[in-house]
Every structure is written in structure tokens, then in C-alpha cells.
Amino acid sequence: MKNKKLFTFHFFFGIAIHLLACAPPKNSLVAVAYDYEIQQAKRLIDLNRNVEAMDDLNMLIQLDSRNKDALFLRGLAYQKLNQFEAAVADYKKVVEIVPSMEKAHYNLAMIYTYKLNQPSYALKHFDEFLTTSPNSEAAFEVAKIMSYLDSAESKGDLFLQAQIFVQAAQIKTSLKDREEILNEGVKKLPESPILYFVLAELYAIKANKNQNLYEKALHHYRVALEKRPTCAPCHLGLGKLLIARKQHGKASIHLRKAQLFDPHSKIN
16 A cells, blocks of 8 residues: 555646646646645545655655645654654644644744653743634633643742832832843842833833833833733733834733733723
8 A cells, every 4th residue: 555655646637747847837747746746645644644644745755855834744743753852853843834834833932841751942932823813712721721831930039029120110210220230130030020011111111202111111011021921011011012113913922921911901
């Protein structure tokens, strides 16, 4: 059966390559045969015949090393065979080629969470999944997993130390004095998202009238979210900042994330 399949594969490609010179690439038999083999590989994986699927996918990838469908399917076959490092390598190639391919981000995040125990990478790819598919049926479940992975950051000495600087800044009346205290905190606690968030909120107050403050607010919200991607107030603040600058598409993603991570977020 396997030999017959290999014969079919080479038969299709032999004809396609022979006629490639006289056929437009988008209509060529190469593309037709390639798509046929992709669909065959999908069916094999659905039947849990993953080793057979990988044999075909390896040949397809030799012909086109940047084909996202072939790479994704081989990653899926590796994943089902519990070869997680190999699956990660293929999925990472997929998102390099197509950064918005949400299925690859989701699978990467699940492997990093449950198989490789690398929560920081899991959070990154879950966040990319939500950015690409904020209204997916899986979005709420993803947000719950992310909140669990990210929860440690809100506890312990780092949080308490950051609060000291926040409280010291709150009693000051001038923007400059508050900024100085918070920046001092950032120097001493560079991994704390709270200080970046409070600075972003401080700059955002007058960001509509001052381009420099807008850029600072934007930067500090983004840094806070790099350090804590489940920060609902950060997403909410950034979303409102972007709305004020008419960037409604990007804003809607952050406002949706604010709702996912905190259903009680007041969007309006």
C-alpha cells in the first residue's frame, strides 16, 4: 500500500514537472499534485497513521521548505507521536512564515504548557493566538490558562516592593515628581509590570494633547504587557489610548483581551 502511494506521488510530480515549462505556475500540475498530497497527509493524520503521513510530508517539504501547510501537518504528526521538540521546530517555522497562523500558536502554547513546562513561551504564543483570534470559541479557555500561568507575577516580594514606589508617587502632585519616583522604581525593579503600567497611566492622562506623552504611554503599556500579558487594566488602558488616536482595529483586540482576563472590565 505504501509503495503504491509513493508511486502515485512520484507519478503526479513527474508529469507536473515535465509540463511546468509550458504551464503558468498558478495553474501548473505541480500545484495540483502538491495540494493532493497535502490532503492525503491530512487524511492519514486523521486516521492516526502519522508515520505514513510524515513520509509524504518529508518529501513535500524537500520540494518546498517554506510550505506552511506541509510544515504544520508534520508538526501535528510529530505532536501526536509525542515528539514534542520536533513538533515545536516545525510550528516555529510556520509562524515565522505566517505570523498570524493561530493554530500553530495554539499548538505551540499547549506543548510549552503541558509537555515542556516553559510557561513564558506558552504565554507568548497564547497571547499571539488571542491577538489573531480574539473572538475564537477557545479564547476564554485560553485566557484562563494564561491567567493561571501568569498568576505568580502578582504575588511575592516583587509586587510588594513595586507598591512602595507606587504609593510614594501617589502623594506627589506634579507629573515630574511622580515620574521620577516611578522611574527610580523601574531601575530597581525592571521586571515589575506594575511600575510600567502606572507610568503609562500617568502619561496617558495628557497624551491626547502631547505626542511625546502619547509615545511614552504607548511604550510603557506595551512593556507592561510584555512582562504580564494577562494584565487586564493594561489592555484596557492601551485600548482606550488607541481609540483616542482612531486606531480602532488594534484597540478592539486589547479591549477584548481586557474582557477575557477580567470580565468585569468597564470598556466604556
